Amino acid sequence: MTKKILILPGDGIGPEIVAEAVKVLERLRQGFGLDVELEQALVGGAAYEAAGSPLPEETLALARQADAVLLGAVGGPKWEGLDRELRPERGLLGLRAGLGLFANLRPALLFPQLAGASTLKAEVVAGLDLMIVRELTGGIYFGEPRGIRVLGNGEREGFNTLVYRESEIERIGRVAFETARRRAGRVCSVDKANVLECTELWREVMTRLAADYPDVALSHMYVDNAAMQLVREPKQFDVMVTTNMFGDILSDCAAMLTGSIGMLPSASLGADGKGMYEPIHGSAPDIAGQGVANPLATILSVAMLLRHSLDEGALAGRIEAAVGRVLDAGLRTADIHTPGTRRVGTAEMGDAVVTALDEVSESSGERRP
Ligand code: NAD
Helix, strand or coil: CCEEEEEEEECCCHHHHHHHHHHHHHHHHHHCCCCEEEEECCCCHHHHHHHCCCCCHHHHHHHHHCCEEEEEECCCHHHCCCCHHHCHHHHHHHHHHHCCCCEEEEEEECCHHHHHHCCCCHHHHCCCEEEEEEECCCHHHCCCCCEEEECCCCCEEEECCCCCCHHHHHHHHHHHHHHHHCCCCEEEEEECCCCCHHHHHHHHHHHHHHCCCCCCEEEEEEHHHHHHHHHHCHHHCCEEEECHHHHHHHHHHHHHHCCCHHHCEEEEECCCCCEEEEECCCCCCCCCCCCCCCCHHHHHHHHHHHHHCCCCHHHHHHHHHHHHHHHHCCEECHHHCCCCCEECCHHHHHHHHHHHHCCCCHHHCCCCC
């Protein structure tokens, strides 16, 4: 059956990088039997300009009907002064909530050709391939009560609530165990069970779940140690699963191990396999419209989309292998350019990946984000 993909280019460099990802999808459709229909809609600042809302009803309705959503990026200085509810970022939050996307998958993988781009020593990060599974719709970012109150003595006090139900922990845990099954078979659950009762329960539920996945090895780590281990010896990890706030922080730290945010894709998944896929970077207003942005994070987001929402793992592997081939050939956008490599623009990089799709085999895709 034909699957529907909703394309949301967004703002800034969004339309430029998404155009390259669409070229890849079109080539897979025409040459490799991918049965998809592409639709396009507005989100973020572009939607505010056209329809007065960062997430028009029509966009959310199309997203609900689609099997998967591919997003560029939203935001820009032009909209920073707007009321919170009208800001482009609200479009993203509305999509996450409206589609029930509770699991955020953030791979940190380093193509060996780019090991020199990391701020860490090449031998510490070369070959890095880890996946952070972050709970996205619960925890302290959403817990009630919350607010700032005035105490009896007139002093103000800020407060938030860290809360997780067993069912919420279990469903994110299952995503992590299933993900590990497709990778190296190891899950590290990150908590602060020595201090926070909520994550004591987290640890207990993860341990219970592990019995359903005898083929996956579960370990536990306190979040402070996990932060340290990520920069000390990141290659020890396969899949890390953690709460919303811990995941927010650790996934940015892991991303920077790879040296370029222009290379990293992400997925946000719901219960029914539906997902939203996007590069981890923002709309980069400083380089928008110049044709120099790196489209590879968005193209690799297409690979994640095919693997997680469309069950097209072989075609996902083909995309990843094509990206590897292009890097092998020495092509680099400005953000990953080093002496001795050839500097190319957004469209030339996209075209090179499309050409490479025909030159690689599906099994040569070595990465499984
Ligand atoms: P950013 O990720 O947009 O840019 C940070 C730096 O990285 C900039 O120098 C930019 O030029 C560079 N960069 C980013 N993506 C690149 C790419 N593909 N190729 C080459 N260089 C790239 O972060 P920011 O500057 O903090 O935020 C800019 C806007 O994006 C803000 O409005 C912010 O709210 C928004 N934002 C959106 C998302 C999203 O849509 N998911 C995420 C983060 C930030």
